[in-house]
Amino acid sequence: MILSCGEALIDMLPRTSTAGEGCFAPYAGGAVFNTAIALGRLGAPSAFFSGVSNDMLGEILADTLTASKVDTRYLARSDRPTTVAFVKLVNGQATYAFYDEATAGRMLSAADLPVLAPQISTLFFGGISLVNDPAASTYEALQARECGARVTMIDPNIRPGFIAGKETEYRTRIERMIARADIVKLSDEDLHWLEGQGDLTSLAQGILAKGPKVVFITEGANGARAVTASQDIFVSAQPVTVVDTVGAGDTFNAGVLAALHRDGALTKAAQASLSDATLTAALDLGTRAAAVTVSRAGANPPWLAEL
Secondary structure: OEEEEOOOEEEEEEEEOOOOOEEEEEEEEOHHHHHHHHHHHOOOOEEEEOEEEOOHHHHHHHHHHHHOOEEOOOOEEEOOOOOEEEEEEEOOEEEEEEEOOOOOOOOOOHHHOOOOOOOOOEEEEEHHHHOOOOHHHHHHHHHHHHOOOOEEEEEOOOOOOOOOOOHHHHHHHHHHHHHHOOEEEEEHHHHHHHHOOOOHHHHHHHHHOOOOOEEEEEOHHHEEEEEOOOOEEEEEOOOOOOOOOOOHHHHHHHHHHHHHHHOOOOOHHHHOOOOHHHHHHHHHHHHHHHHHHHOOOOOOOOOHHHO
């Protein structure tokens, strides 16, 4: 089973009312939440760990997880409010305004860390949950606790506007978590933010030198690649009419993890020698699933039958 660990929130997405007025509609979201949902829909055994409120918005989050076959036993429920993010779309690209102070997700602490069942083989981390304490330190502590025995993956999903004024602390945490991780996923923009300018494959080799076994890089409409110490495999993106990009990277992550699970590659031993066929299959499922997500509004990952 794959345990996604990170933020769950309500995205307020821009819509137009029947009277023609601009308005917002609530949708369950959050980068790591989206990955858990996509994993469940792709048929992989999926579970989710996060701080989730007992309020009406928290119920939307829990019900959405259950509807997508995600195990909710690890939710840390509290009476604190739910994080809300208002989304602005410009040419399909999303920017966010977050309201996160003293929320159930933000205030997650070490006391909330779960005891994991043996069937949890893999932990996935990322998103804005790695920016603000106490939650960020809590997720890092979980990764540090489990990385010796279980596969861990991180996608920082870096949002420079959200980390303004916290860059040094944030970068240091991400560097530590990357060094512990077996799998790292970065967009090309994230990779440049971390490593500077240069050839993507060469920069990915720099990430590998820190400790991971494989780096997946998404390159927008071009496609995605997997880089290991001896491999550089590229798969082109599926041609599609883009409605918006909300949840695209999160769905790609789920496709990669679902394919690796299907191939029996989510063990520490298997991560040391991933075959070309296994990496190609992971890239293929990730890009095909993400293509469906960007073809429709909001973070609405596909079910396996849709692929």
